[in-house]
Amino acid sequence: MGFEISGKIHAISDAQQVTERFRKREFVLELAENPSYPQFVQFQLTGNRCENLEGFSVGDEIQVEFSLRGREWKSPRGEVKYFNSLDVWAIQRGAGASDGFDDPPPPDGPPPGLDEEIPF
Numbered sequence: 001m002g003f004e005i006s007g008k009i010h011a012i013s014d015a016q017q018v019t020e021r022f023r024k025r026e027f028v029l030e031l032a033e034n035p036s037y038p039q040f041v042q043f044q045l046t047g048n049r050c051e052n053l054e055g056f057s058v059g060d061e062i063q064v065e066f067s068l069r070g071r072e073w074k075s076p077r078g079e080v081k082y083f084n085s086l087d088v089w090a091i092q093r094g095a096g097a098s099d100g101f102d103d104p105p106p107p108d109g110p111p112p113g114l115d116e117e118i119p120f
Contacts, residue, residue, distance in 0.1 A: 015050045025050040061094035
């Protein structure tokens, strides 16, 4: 089951090599549906998807596609605990977000030379 959500990047962690075959990178998204009480939600990218966060910075507005994952863990003493994770599949810039390249301002008038008569 997939979900989508938009928000502002609040924090980005470095990629971590957890085991020989498992790598993850976490980031926190600020959700401001109610600006008086923003929510800070941690997401994770795994494996080759860790690179999908390159080019993004704290403060960027993004849209995230993710799946909700959960698992059960039993301690050696028999205690049962449950863990959830939000595994990201895709990240894209949110509406109105900048890609880091500002468009040049529009000129105030016609380009030089166009206000003169055209010779042909």
